[in-house]
Amino acid sequence: MTQVPPPFDPELAAALELIKDVISPGITPDEIDAARQGPGIEMLAGLDLTMDGFFEIEDRAVPGPEGAPEISLLVCRPAAPAEDGPRSVIYHVHGGGLILGNNRFGVDAALAWAKELDAVVVSVEYRLAPENPYPAQIEDVYAGLEWTAKHAAELDADPGRIVLAGSSAGGGLCAALTLLARDRKGPQPIGQLLMCPMLDDRNDTASSHQMAGLGIWDRTANETGWTALLGELRGGADVPAYAAPARAEDLTGLPPAFLDVGSAETFRDEVVTYATRIWQAGGVAELHVWPGGFHGFDGFAPQAALSQVARAAQVGWLRRLLGR
Amino acid sequence: MKELAGRLTALDPDAGAAVRVIAYFDRLAESRAGLEALVRGAAVLAGVPARLVDAERRVSVRVEADGRRSDSALPPDPAWPSAALTPDGVPALWLERAGAGPSVVDAVILERAAGAVRLVLDRTRGRAPADDPALVETLLDATAPDAARLHAARRLGLDPAVPARVLAPVDGRPRIVATHTDPEPPAERVGVGPAVAVLDLPDSWAAARTALRFTAEGTAQDPGPRVVHAEDLGGIALLAGLVGPGAEPPSDVQTLEAAAAASPWLLATLNAVASTASLRAAATASNVHHSTLQERLVQAEHLLGWPVRTPQGRFRLQLALTMRHLARP
Numbered sequence: 232m233t234q235v236p237p238p239f240d241p242e243l244a245a246a247l248e249l250i251k252d253v254i255s256p257g258i259t260p261d262e263i264d265a266a267r268q269g270p271g272i273e274m275l276a277g278l279d280l281t282m283d284g285f286f287e288i289e290d291r292a293v294p295g296p297e298g299a300p301e302i303s304l305l306v307c308r309p310a311a312p313a314e315d316g317p318r319s320v321i322y323h324v325h326g327g328g329l330i331l332g333n334n335r336f337g338v339d340a341a342l343a344w345a346k347e348l349d350a351v352v353v354s355v356e357y358r359l360a361p362e363n364p365y366p367a368q369i370e371d372v373y374a375g376l377e378w379t380a381k382h383a384a385e386l387d388a389d390p391g392r393i394v395l396a397g398s399s400a401g402g403g404l405c406a407a408l409t410l411l412a413r414d415r416k417g418p419q420p421i422g423q424l425l426m427c428p429m430l431d432d433r434n435d436t437a438s439s440h441q442m443a444g445l446g447i448w449d450r451t452a453n454e455t456g457w458t459a460l461l462g463e464l465r466g467g468a469d470v471p472a473y474a475a476p477a478r479a480e481d482l483t484g485l486p487p488a489f490l491d492v493g494s495a496e497t498f499r500d501e502v503v504t505y506a507t508r509i510w511q512a513g514g515v516a517e518l519h520v521w522p523g524g525f526h527g528f529d530g531f532a533p534q535a536a537l538s539q540v541a542r543a544a545q546v547g548w549l550r551r552l553l554g555r
Numbered sequence: 556m557k558e559l560a561g562r563l564t565a566l567d568p569d570a571g572a573a574v575r576v577i578a579y580f581d582r583l584a585e586s587r588a589g590l591e592a593l594v595r596g597a598a599v600l601a602g603v604p605a606r607l608v609d610a611e612r613r614v615s616v617r618v619e620a621d622g623r624r625s626d627s628a629l630p631p632d633p634a635w636p637s638a639a640l641t642p643d644g645v646p647a648l649w650l651e652r653a654g655a656g657p658s659v660v661d662a663v664i665l666e667r668a669a670g671a672v673r674l675v676l677d678r679t680r681g682r683a684p685a686d687d688p689a690l691v692e693t694l695l696d697a698t699a700p701d702a703a704r705l706h707a708a709r710r711l712g713l714d715p716a717v718p719a720r721v722l723a724p725v726d727g728r729p730r731i732v733a734t735h736t737d738p739e740p741p742a743e744r745v746g747v748g749p750a751v752a753v754l755d756l757p758d759s760w761a762a763a764r765t766a767l768r769f770t771a772e773g774t775a776q777d778p779g780p781r782v783v784h785a786e787d788l789g790g791i792a793l794l795a796g797l798v799g800p801g802a803e804p805p806s807d808v809q810t811l812e813a814a815a816a817a818s819p820w821l822l823a824t825l826n827a828v829a830s831t832a833s834l835r836a837a838a839t840a841s842n843v844h845h846s847t848l849q850e851r852l853v854q855a856e857h858l859l860g861w862p863v864r865t866p867q868g869r870f871r872l873q874l875a876l877t878m879r880h881l882a883r884p
Contacts, residue, residue, distance in 0.1 A: 238586065239586070241582075241586035241587065241588035241589075242588060242592045242595065242596070244582050244583075244585075245578075245579045245580070245582040245588070245592075245596060246579075247582075248575065248578040248581075248582045249575055249578075533621075533622065534595060534599045534621055534622025535592075535595075535622060536591065536592065536595070536622070538622075539622060
């Protein structure tokens with residue numbers, strides 16, 4: 232197995248120079264607390280969620296899974312009345328390796344799409360590992376989806392037009408959510424937008440070895456995240472598909488998927504494999520592997536040329552899916 | 556965290572920010588990033604649009620602060636912070652920051668970006684196109700095959716789709732410029748040929764050489780325009796075929812030379828009269844009082860033997876002054 236990593240895209244390599252003091256490739260379990268206190272939170276506080284007044288913002292506390300605390304939904308609705316009937320919903324699940332983040336994390340990407348497509352954004356907060364191991368996350372996210380589908384009318388939204396979207400751990404949770412919604416016969420989303428999704432707890436692909444110590448979220452960090460979620464179970468024989476969608480035996484009957492990933496990141500191979508398996512199961516998937524992209528490059532360096540192309544592909548897919 | 560790059564200048568302009576700027580451009584240069592990436596780096600780090608314009612190499616790139624490419628036809632504002640690509644060159648890279656005092660971070664961004672841009676340009680576009688005499692000769696040779704001439708044009712950095720013109724300086728070596736570039740004003744006499752399609756440049760060259768014969772040093776002893784555009788000559792250009800260089804000058808020119816030998820002020824004064832709209836303007840142009848000018852003109856008319864203040868006489872004077880240039884060896 233070759234250990235020579237593919238080079239980063241030149242602009243992205245330069246962007247890594249800027250953020251390397253703030254984000255290191257690896258996170259160990261004892262660094263989780265420090266990572267949660269990182270400067271990212273402060274910057275999120277300054278984020279204009281209304282997008283210059285386009286959206287009205289509301290934090291809704293809604294029932295969590297049975298016997299669990301309430302969960303918080305960030306609801307962002309276009310302020311203008313819906314012209315063409317109920318709106319589509321982008322149901323956003325944030326990233327953060329299952330161990331950090333909140334429902335503001337990365338929501339600006341979803342807001343940018345929704346502004347262009349006149350959609351509602353619902354961003355769900357979920358309990359974090361390791362304090363809350365599996366299945367707290369997926370059940371919180373499922374409860375939020377159920378509430379959204381049931382209360383869509385309140386939001387001037389169409390429960391039959393919900394698209395799941397998430398990056399990294401959020402992408403993995405979206406993939407798991409489609410499996411769970413299929414199997415429980417719950418609300419049926421019409422698409423899943425999985426950006427560099429975290430899918431496979433085994434953490435043993437060629438790309439995970441190749442990128443060790445490089446970029447963002449290397450295999451050390453990945454092991455930290457999955458172990459926080461699964462403890463002793465991680466990498467073993469008994470990991471449920473709702474925890475790690477790469478473990479799913481059956482990928483039939485899923486809504487159309489959009490998957491993207493950088494060629495220079497831990498998740499490259501598991502994302503390519505997941506897309507391939509969807510096709511092999513007779514499903515619909517669009518896969519983009521962006522050359523020289525590190526994990527989450529389009530979020531960390533949205534100005535870079537490659538990020539602009541990646542973002543255009545995401546919104547283009549949504550536009551085709553939603554027919555707008 | 557994603558906006559970290561864009562917020563760099565929001566940080567105190569301390570050494571920390573400068574160090575990161577340097578690391579950013581070093582890394583771009585190391586991985587052989589292209590021009591757009593470098594201009595984008597400047598825009599993103601500065602938080603304002605940045606643009607690169609190198610007319611000689613036909614490069615024009617403008618990038619918004621959010622990283623989107625957005626070229627502009629408007630000229631850069633001279634007040635914006637800027638950097639040249641060479642130590643004493645003209646500004647080529649701008650940060651579109653209006654009304655701001657000098658900032659340490661801007662200066663570092665410009666310096667590092669300009670250095671990296673220079674390396675890329677030298678690598679990818681070669682040196683600024685030197686007017687290789689052999690290529691110029693081929694291009695201006697109407698009898699050479701068109702394919703060879705177009706090839707020479709491209710090697711000289713000319714876009715065959717863009718009209719060009721030939722300049723004829725005194726040293727006799729033709730200079731070819733695309734019409735969308737502004738050549739710096741020459742210090743010496745130069746004839747400027749008309750803008751034509753690249754394959755018609757031999758005509759522009761011939762016209763430029765003719766225009767050169769109508770130029771003057773612009774001194775008291777040789778008053779007249781240093782730069783003459785062939786397109787401005789009109790029918791006057793026909794005179795060039797009648798008065799050969801170095802041939803015996805027409806008698807009015809001989810009279811003019813004799814009068815000038817007697818009165819050092821004469822040529823400059825008569826040139827002022829011939830090239831301005833009124834005697835008052837001529838007095839101003841010659842730096843003399845109106846009454847002094849009148850006195851001098853009486854004397855000049857006596858020496859020349861024809862009036863210079865009548866329309867016919869003024870025309871005869873203009874012809875004589877023009878033919879004087881044409882008769883020059």
